[in-house]
Amino acid sequence: MHKDLKPENVMMSSPRSASIQDLHVVVVDFGLAQMFSETERGTEISGTPPFMAPEVWAGNFSKSCDIWSCGVMLFFMLSGTLPFMGTRLEDFPKLVAAEPNWSLIGGASSEAQYITFHMLCKTESGRPGAQDLLTDRWFSSHTSGSEGAGGRSAAAGVGLGLMQVKERTSFERFVARLVATQLDAGQLKRVNEAFNAFDVDKDGALSRDELLRGLMMLGASEEEATKVVDELDVSRTGRISYTEFLAGVTDLRSKSPHQRDKLLWLAWQQFEPDAQGLVKTGAIQAALAARGMKVAEMPKGFLQELRRGASGTITFEAFKSLFESDSSCCMMNSFVGSISDGGPFASAR
Structure with missing residues (x-):
């Protein structure tokens, strides 16, 4: 469950000039997200008030709360107005228990009104699932024709x-x-x-x-x-x-040498080199963690290059040279075990 879906957390990783077929939408900010099972219930009351489902306010909810939040966003897109607005935090539990002003989306198609109505159903069992929405006629009619x-x-x-x-x-x-x-x-x-x-x-x-x-x-x-x-x-x-x-x-x-250098430089910048152009172990570990990667997934040659310097640092030229290095052709094995025992990263402070 994301638990905080709202317009600010739905972004496009495409330029404004891109055609609708080339738009790529991404969801960001997973600070409140949690893994779930079909039977698991959430209990922590959190999120952004205008987008929180009735069951979230009650402290007993499932993944269906994200469908509600998407319904709030859809209502907003169709009307330009949020369906539930209050001035005080304590107002929202009562507001979401009531019906929004459905006339505000009266100018939308009947299919759009129908799906919005069901996404904002007060009971979880009455809401469609994500897979149901993907096959809904209104949604499917607006998908790109990439199957051609x-x-x-x-x-x-x-x-x-x-x-x-x-x-x-x-x-x-x-x-x-x-x-x-x-x-x-x-x-x-x-x-x-x-x-x-x-x-x-x-x-x-x-x-x-x-x-x-x-x-x-x-x-x-x-x-x-x-x-x-x-x-x-x-x-x-x-x-x-x-x-x-x-x-x-x-x-x-x-890629051409020039294109390849640009990609290598782009990768290098993810480690946030310091003013001297050096990257330290801590920065590498932080960059990997931010991208869901682990130290153990780094190539053996990269780790060995880090270990050569007493300070646990690496330069861009050394990083770039690893591209052609024979030592990077296989993943590290028993060498990984030394990391937890103060191995190649032990000298970095």
């Missing part, structure tokens, strides 16, 4: 690139993951088309089955496709996020 010839063509081209991911060194994959979080999705039309073509159920992520089937339809064997999916599913959730997919198609070796 353009989408299939893009999927074929991008799919060929994905098949090469298992041949890349650990350092290349490491850099690709860093770079993928910074690339402008609005400038990656064919990648977006390919992702949408693979994303059959349009839920914004690729299940293992979706990507396996997609790659096999492009001619990959089941064994080859499985290796690619395993390589892309870094988080081991059984689902490939857009960022993981983008990292998979980011092939540094296919």
